[in-house]
Structure formats: C-alpha cells, structure tokens
Amino acid sequence: MKYLIISLSIIILLILNARKRPKPTESDLSHKFFPWMQLYYASKYFSPVKKAARHSRLEEYFRNMKPPVNREPLVQSDEVKLHAAGDLMIRTEISRGNPEFLWSEIGETLFDSDLTFANMEFVVNDSNPIDKTIRFSMTEQQAEVMLGDRRFGHFDILSLANNHINDSLYSGVKSTMTYLDSKGILHTGANSSPEDVDNFPIVERKGIKTAFLGYTFSTNGIPLEKDCQHATNLIRFNALKESEYDPSLIFRHIELAKQRGADIIVASLHWGLEFEYYPPERIVRRGHELLEKGIDIIVGHHPHILNPSEWYRTSDGRDTLCFYSLNGLTSQTLPISAQNTGEIAEIILEKGINSKGESITRIKDASLIPTYFIRKKRGMRSRHRIVPLFKIIEKLNNGDSIEYLNPWNRIQLRYAHREYVKYFLQEAFHRK
Secondary structure (H helix, E strand, C coil), X not given: CHHHHHHHHHHHHHHHCCCCCCCCCCCCCCCCCCHXXXXXXXXXXXXXXXXXXXXXXXXXXXXXXXXXXXCCCXXXXXXXXXXXXXXXXXXXHHHCCCHHHHCCCCHHHHCCCXXXXXXXXXXXXXXXXXXXXXXXXXXXXXXXXXXXXXXCEECCEEECCCCCCCCCHHHXXXXXXXXXXXXXXXXXXXXXXXXXXXXXXEEEECCEEEEEEEEECCCCCCCCCCCCCCCECECCCCCCCHXXXXXXXXXXXXXXXXXXXXXXXXXXEECCCCCECCCCHHHHHHHHHHXXXXXXXXXXXXXXXXXXXXXXXXXXXXXXXXXXXXXXXXCCCCCCHHHHEEEEEEEEEEEEECCCCCEEEEEEEEEEEEEEEECCEECCEECCEEEEHHHHHHHHHCCCCCCCCCHHHHHHHHHHHHHHHHHCCCHHHCCC
C-alpha cells in the first residue's frame, strides 16, 4: 500500500508538471523498465511531454521549417498524388461500427489520390483472435471496416512493420498477408520467407515508380519464433547506443530499389517515443542519414501522438521529407484530445524534363491535413468518425448544425484545434 501511494503521488506530480522534459528511454517493452521509468511512462500516457530535450533546439528548428523555393520548373511533366496516413488502430468495439460512419467525413479526402498508404497496426487471424490492452489480432470480418469504404475507395498499400505484427505469432503474420492479398491491397514490412525479405512493392502510377519499404523497432517483447526471424524487418531505431543501431538492411533495400528502377523511395518507419511531442535527437539524426542514403520520404509511426514534420535537403541536392509521426487515423488510447489528433500527408510527386534535357523525378509539394477521431457509441454499436479537424472547426465557428456532435465532442475538438495550432502547425506544410 505504501509503495502504491508513493507511485500514485509521483505520477500525479509528473502529470501536473507541464514543463517536463523527455527522459532517455527506448520505449520498448522488450527492455525492462526501472520502476522510475514505469512511473514516467504512466505519467506521459495521461499528460504528454510537450517540450523537446533540453539544449536540442528542436522546437525552434521545426517551427522555422520552410518548403523548397526557387526550384527550376520541369516541362512535359506528370504528377502523382500520394496520401500517407498514420496508424490504423483497432479494438473489437471499433470493428462493430459501420464504415459509413467511420469514413463518412474523411473518406472523400483520404482516398482522392493516386496512391493511399497507412500503417496497419494489427494482424488478421481468424484462428487466433486477441483483443487485449496491447495485443490486437482481429478476424477478417472485424478488419473489414478499417480498410476503406465502398463509396470512396480503399488503401492501396499498407505497412505491416510495427510492434503489433507478431501479436499472434508467425501464423498471424502469414494470415494477414494472405488476407490483404485477397483484397488486392499491397503490403510491405512483413515477409513470408527469408528470401522474401528483399522483396518489396514498387508501384507505378503515370510513369512514376515508387518503392515502399517498411521497418519496425520492436515487436513488443514478443520474440520472433526461432525459424521465423524473417517475419518482419527489425531495426532498433530507438536504441540509446549507436552500437545497437544497425541500418544495414535499409541501406541494402535502398540500393535494390534503385536497381529495380524506383524513381521515389518511401520508407515506413515504426520508431520514436510514445506521448512525446518531439522526436529524440538520435531519431532526427538517424532519419537524416537515411534520407542522405537515398530515401525520399519517411513516414513515421508509433508515438500515438503527433510529431513535427520536415523538409530536408540532402548533400546531393534532393528535397526530401520526414514525417516523424502522423499519429493515427483511429486510436485505442485514452479519449484525450492530443492522442486522437492525427494527420494525412498529401505529397505531390513530379516527373519531367529539366533545362538540361534530363529526366527528373522529385517531390513537388507536400501539405498536412489534420484529422480528429471522434468516439461515439450507441448501445453495442460504435459510431466513431474520423473528421477533418480544420473543416469541422470552421463549421462550428460558422454556427453550422452538426448532428453527430455532443457538447463533450465540441469541447474536445476546440481543445485539439488550439493544441494543434500551438504545437504542430508548420507554415511549410499548411496552405493559407
């Protein structure tokens, strides 16, 4: 009892400390936390860390981010619109919902693209359904609602490289890939054999070939089975020691993608620290190294909260993108505004001829569309919705009637909007 009282007291003090800074941790359940770190983690769950590490200057760096300017126009060009979203999180009660509610407000925007991509953070395994606090293995029927909507479309490609891919072991990895194959949805980051590790999708749209790679820092302390080490692409992005971080697999895949004719390389990276507004410096440094090596777009997942995004010019003059965390389209955490606010990245790829007569493929433009996950239930049926945050706030400000919002939803939305504008609105990614 004494220890419980002390623990609760420490958690409360940490929650009330609005100026707290991030602590050095890998955020990995396969590494045992000291009791202090357990308390710190619990406090972040209720009250996120809103400041970057001391002396990092990351807050200023991201706040002053600018898009590329004065670039030479291309002629005879074609454009491809890529939409990248965050985590697709699911619980049984979400799966009981009607997709006509879930996608009704965001589906037209999300699926209006040449390619739509997200991180599928659960497995599909009819033989072993699991719905626990941090393990998600769903039936095919339950998964159906998460993949899209007949009115608007569905995801073209999903990353499976995340800390939940092994939740029902290798049988779940295989059944998930089989299920997505049956739906005509491409996937990356999970593998059916050791030889399959070097196979990843390269998708062509309007003459632009885009490779999709996927990697995860952890499988939540559930080890890959002895003969199934190939199941997912494990890279210890969050490692505190440089000696424990080995990106050689990514480097190999970058070279293979180039050899196979990819014009653009997208990497889905499951990395970062939960419930912290800024990535650790080591994550930023490792992201820059991967962009320098040849990745064009990093789509980050895992922190269950937004992180800033970045335009980064490489030493060879390429304008690249890193979205450190887009959070989730859906959420299974607490109904706290910051944990239910996500983003859709809209990226315009361009291929054309420059003044030297050379064929060039590049990122022409990028913008962010903030979203909010509204949770509503009627009896045993969920009526959750993903909504475009700025548009819904504009309607509220105009006094428009929105029948599905109750007073608590309105309070949450306004708070989420204020928090987004204060911490995450970047001029480089938002249209005026």
